[in-house]
Amino acid sequence: MEDAFYRTAEEVLETFRVHKDFGLTEEQVALHARLYGQNTVSREEGVPLWQLVLKQFQDQLVVILLFAAGISFILALFEEADDRVTAFFEPLVIVLILAANAAVGVIQETNAEKAIEALREYEPDTATVLRNGDLRLLRAEELVPGDIVEVSVGMRVPADCRIIELASTVLYADQSILTGESVSVSKSPEPIADRQGIIQDKSCMLFAGCTVVRGKAKCIVTGVGERTEIGKVRRNIAETKAVTTPLKRRLDEFGSFLSRVILFICIIVWLINVQNFWNPEHGSALRGAIYYFKIAVALAVAAIPEGLPAVVTTCLALGTKRMARKNAIVRSLPSVETLGCTSVICSDKTGTITTNRMSVTRLLLVDDLSPAGNGKLVELEVTGHGDFSPFGDVLYGGSTLASPLKAMPQLAELSVVSAFCNDASIVFNMDSRHFDKIGEGTEAALITLVEKLRTPDEDYNAGIQSMSLFQRASAARTYWSRLFERVATLEFTRDRKSMSVFCRRFSDDTLHMFVKGAPERIIERCQYVRLSNGKHSTITPNLRRQLLEAVTDLSAGVHALRTLAIATRDDPPPLETIDVRDTVGFARYESNLTFIGLVGMVDPPREEVRAAIETSALAGIRVIVITGDNKATAEAICRQIGIFDDYEDLSGKSYTGREFEGAL
The missing domain is CATH 2.70.150.10 (Calcium-transporting ATPase, cytoplasmic transduction domain A)
Known part of the structure; x- marks a missing residue:
């Protein structure tokens, strides 16, 4: 329907x-x-093996060679007994070459069909x-x-x-x-x-x-x-029909031209020698006609480049093998040749240029407030594999923090909010041997951050090292779940651009409210800010402006990060006064918040992309990135992968829609 x-x-x-x-x-x-x-x-009916083999012999040059080999074989039957072995050698070599050519083609097409069936995994x-x-x-x-x-x-x-x-x-x-x-x-x-x-x-x-x-x-x-x-x-x-590649087209044209020329020459050679049919050395005119027919066929076989199909197939097979190592599906051998004719590559960004795996790379906290109301902002870098792996470090000023939650107390609160104000989870896939997400990519990135931050309990952190990969996927979250219980959720809505959860601490039975959302919305609702000494202070207009400027820098800077603000409410309203079905009224509960920090995340480019683009440039191939993402993010990714220089000024360029796609 x-x-x-x-x-x-x-x-x-x-x-x-x-x-x-x-x-x-x-x-x-x-x-x-x-x-x-x-x-x-319905599964596509497999092509019978005999049809795949027959398909490999539909090339014009191959047909000519088969015809010449057949004629040579027939004529070899009429040779003298002493010369018969030598006469059979030439057609046998031709047939062996063509058989090897067909075998390579059949194997390649069979492997490609298996790869296409991978769509069934969905x-x-x-x-x-x-x-x-x-x-x-x-x-x-x-x-x-x-x-x-x-x-x-x-x-x-x-x-x-x-x-x-x-x-x-x-x-x-x-x-x-x-x-x-x-x-x-x-x-x-x-x-x-x-x-x-x-x-x-x-x-x-x-x-x-x-x-x-x-x-x-x-x-x-x-x-x-x-x-x-x-x-x-x-x-x-x-149902996609194979398109004739330039190489295939030129080989077909060459085969047609060669076949006409050879046929013309053979007929001319045979007709020129008609007068010699009656030479007494042949014994009869029929024997003379057969003798000169052999000469014409031998000329045809000699003129046909029987090694050409084998050489072409070998080169294409080697190219296919190299592409297979890169997980590229090649359905037919001749299609490999199109890569050699490529002058422009248009590529999607998400999932092709990038990993399609969001990852937190920057954290911004407030260390202290000056008497003038200005905040001392601290920016931390988060390292990792650019996926949902829980292994990574937190860097401050280029140095690794051995115990980040102790060095920066706000990080503990940020970790708790990220763990509970979240509906996603990370699991270890035993089949693929990778960490995968369940839920939204942005929330999965926050869970990964929680695991990289570990916990404030050093004994527990030491035990994490000996955990299995399956347990390691949720080790830190399991620790926090022993301290807090999630009891209510104010789910994300477009109008307020935030999500909140109410959690109860087991140790003292107190209620806490954790909030995450769009920075501009969260910051305007914050009345306080958490400092590095663990205390909260009233947020000043200067600090609010600084935070909004920091959001702009993170979002539109070189890294073009997607940012989220993390906050809490120290005095949440009682649960009995909250109607979780009243989505319109959620915003009134998200007031008097305490700002904790900013989280910047990105969908990182694949490691091999930059080298591939450099190789393409050396080959004279222009790479165009086509994306529906915003301009700043696209520019940042293009700088990282080498399409734009790191210091190239793009301020004078303004692209929208198709113009921007073409410019990238």
């Missing part, structure tokens, strides 16, 4: 004749399975489905259009769904596998008026293979199997 995004939730439910609190009956499931199909993607295994009024856990492939499913944080969406009801104040989904952008997208049940809307516009839809990073919702399945957006991507890849 491709028009579900501009219909209301009630209209979609009526179309499938289903109640949101009851789901489909078993009879309806069977009917919808027949009408719309189930949630499976198909979820199970789904929580409402049927006959009961909530069940079913295999995702059993879903049919009209099924009511529930999705929540960390779940992969099992099919294309229309949101009908939110079970939380907000809902965010990661659509990077379809759109390439790492920023999660806000979702709501409201229909979209624009019927020409693209994927990014369909805020009331969840797409198969995407991940829910925040919130919970009830949805109705509108598309399954190949009718989903990810299914269309897979089908388009499978």
Whole structure:
């Protein structure tokens, strides 16, 4: 049901004749399975081996060589017994060369097809489905259009769904596998008026293979199997027809030209010697005709460069092997040649130039206040692997802080806020041997920061060193969870651009409020600031201005970081006075805050990108980065990877839309 995004939730439910609190009956499931199909993607029928082999012999030069080898083989049968072995040698060599050529091509195409099947990894295994009024856990492939499913944080969406009801104040989904952008997208049940809307516009839809990073919702399945957006991507890849490359085109042209020339010369040579057919040395005119026909065929075989297909195939195979080491999928050997003809490379930024893994790289704290009201700001650098690995250090002035939470007391409070004002988590994937996120990338970056900061307990920190990688993913967070309990949440909303949680300390049963959000919104609500001595002081107009300027410097500077402000409220209102469903009134609770610090994070470029761009420049290839990110962030990334020089002045350049994409 491709028009579900501009219909209301009630209209979609009526179309499938289903109640949101009851789901489909078993009879309806069977009917919808027949009408719309189930949630499976039909596997593309594999090409038989004999067809793959036959495909390798469709090149014109190869056909000419096969024809010449066949003629040579037939003529060898008429040779004298003493010369027959030598006569068979030439066609045998030609056949062996062509067989090796075909084997390389078949192996390459088989490997490419296996790589394309990797898209199946985005198909979820199970789904929580409402049927006959009961909530069940079913295999995702059993879903049919009209099924009511529930999705929540960390779940992969099992099919294309229309949101009908939110079970939380907000809902965010990661659509990077379809759109390439790492920023999660806000979702709501409201229909979209624009019927020409693209994927990014369909805020009331969840797409198969995407991940829910925040919130919970009830949805109705509108598309399954190949009718989903990810299914269309897979089908388009499978249906893509091979484009004739310049090398293939030139070889075909050369083969056609050579075949005509050779055929013409052979006929001329044979006709010139017609008068010699009756030479007494041949015994008869027929023997003479055969003799000069052999000469013509020998001339043709000699003129054909039988080594050319083998040399071309070998070169392409070597190029394919080198690209395979870089995880590049090459579906057919001739397509490797297009890289040699490339003059411009247009690349997406998120996930291609960058790792698509947010990482905290800068922290900003307030050390002290001068009598004039100016703050002494302290900037810390956070190191690591540029992913969600919990291993890294905190640097101050270029020196590593051995115990950062003791050296900077505000960091302990910042760590607690980051750990609890957060719905994401980090896990160690045993299959890939990497740390992966569950939830939104920005929040996962904060959890990674918590793990890098470790804890104020040195004995516990010593024990962390001996933990398994699975335990290490949440070691520091586990420590803090023994001290605090999260009891209520004021979820993020667009209007106030912040999230708050209420936590109770076990030791004294006191209530604390932790807040994170957009710096400009948080700073204006702060009345106090936490200093390095652990005390709080009234925030001054000068300090407020300094902090806002620091946000601008971090956001638009060389690093172009995405910034978040961390704060607390020391005297939160009693829980019984708070209505967590009143999202409009959340802002009034987030007042009289105490500013803790700023967190700057970035989606770092891949380590190998800069060297690749330098190599491209040496080869005369221009690299263009195309992104939907803001100008400052794009410029900063382009400086880091070498597209712009570190000191190149871009202040006089102003790009918007397509102009900016082309300039980068």
